[in-house]
Amino acid sequence: MEQRACRPGDDRVTGDGWLLEGVDVRRVWAALAGRVRPAVFVRSERLEREVGADVTLVLEVHQRTGSFKYRAALGAALFARGRRLVTASSGNFGAALALAASEAGLPCMVVMPAASARVKIDAVRSLGATVDLVDTAVVSRAERLAQLSLADPAAEAISPYDDPRVVAGNATLGSELFEGEDRFDCVLAPIGGGGLASGIVLARDLLGARAAVVGAEPLLANDAARSLREGRLCANPCEPPTLCDGARTPSLGRLNYAILSRGLEGIVEAEEATVERAVRLLFTAANVKAEPTGALALAALLQDPGRFPSRRIACIVSGGNVDPALLCRIVGG
């Protein structure tokens, strides 16, 4: 398996092995140590029986702010170049950056659509950030972000995925998977902008582990799968109507594409019904509350079971922040 995102001496992507676009991954890991919560590894015989595979669930649902995004956000906040942080996110990254900025002692503004659920807006505010509501019919969040950056040169706009500090932060999860004994043959990770999967690939290569990394993407938002097939960065024509809100990104980030196009074994495209089945299975068989994007990796396993024969699989459950009404519709409550 010759899939190495960052061979020593390969400076196209990484400079040296531990330098990712000028960011020293070791320094990010050292700064995050003890500040991010370790993932929780759980098994469920009932789930394994149903999927017919050797599966360890790797839960990020108990990470601070309820998803892996806190790793990304803290990496960016602790190595910020601006005196203030700003990002556009109505989801997990907004809440994660709000908390991370507060930990780093930096003011933070999160641009959110005015139509966002009240509870999400309040959550970001309660974590100490200012919320900037935009009418997305009039101005896109990206445009608003550009306006804000222009108006305040000391504010740094943070991408939820296309940033070496974000990828290095996410790679701390990979370090938990790959450090120590050789436990897994294959790691399944969800793909939206590619921040998490590229962090896992990065950690694998830096630590010299041999596990394959396989991405999981909604079929309705399969820009990453198409990008890998076509050998160029493809985008979704419009916001994909997938249940997996974490995968409604326009395309992979540039840095993420560079890492994933060389380091990923492949991408499984999961149907919406399979995502729902995965949410349900996690809930009923493993007592895990996962959001749809968090269940994507398990959905990949359900979608293409023949792909994973007799492999020891780590299946990342990337977040648990799901609206109760949506979850209850899915689990049939």
Place this chain on the structure above:
Amino acid sequence: MEQRACRPGDDRVTGDGWLLEGVDVRRVWAALAGRVRPAVFVRSERLEREVGADVTLVLEVHQRTGSFKYRAALGAALFARGRRLVTASSGNFGAALALAASEAGLPCMVVMPAASARVKIDAVRSLGATVDLVDTAVVSRAERLAQLSLADPAAEAISPYDDPRVVAGNATLGSELFEGEDRFDCVLAPIGGGGLASGIVLARDLLGARAAVVGAEPLLANDAARSLREGRLCANPCEPPTLCDGARTPSLGRLNYAILSRGLEGIVEAEEATVERAVRLLFTAANVKAEPTGALALAALLQDPGRFPSRRIACIVSGGNVDPALLCRIVGG
């Protein structure tokens, strides 16, 4: 805090410190090591902010069969005296004993009300046990158990709580709480028959830890609280209509009462609305799927917050097997 259930040399309850009614707790712990899953310790700032206390959640929702009962059942199964096991349970203990008996290579029969949910009956069967359905309007489960024991002298009836092997098995959770560094000032545990709480008290005393153990009981099923107040074993007049099905037991077990009446700091009686609030809080603030009985300990904290000032609290979430429809009603989905 002079609360010791089992002082060395105190043979009323324990013979010597490590002997509980003839059962060597060390041997049970050694037999269960590596066969029960360690509890998962998680924290949630949002939950701690809402309850205003320093709380660590101790999750048994990922234990085998989804609740702490597997510790109890495996203790009984590995030290069984009969060639076959039989128990009466429509809940977690039935499923746990089915799996534990199968692990111990023993046939197992679970007596369940004929009106039990199909999914519960199928779950017990899928774990390898025979299910004996009784019409509880005609014959009680206890009567049926007595009939079965009479008909088959080689079958051993196992109590879900009033058994030293069960208490010793549950005490493995206590050993995880109290071994190593002194982390907790107070452990909150749900009380039904008293099997779990007495196991925690037993482990605390055997390991020489100093934490207080506080029980949590539904106000609607407060036989244990009344027993402690009146200094004698009290029973509920009929099956209490509490949401917490694990606490619908008629009374504490005899052995459990002996341990708890001397080793417990007290019992908090939680109202049903508080139990629902606890289930909701675990779900929304901590991404934890808990059954109502599993949320009892947190409910105690919500019910009587003034009782726990500036204490480091371990709050046991004893199980996660809740009917989706019930959970969704509670979380408002």
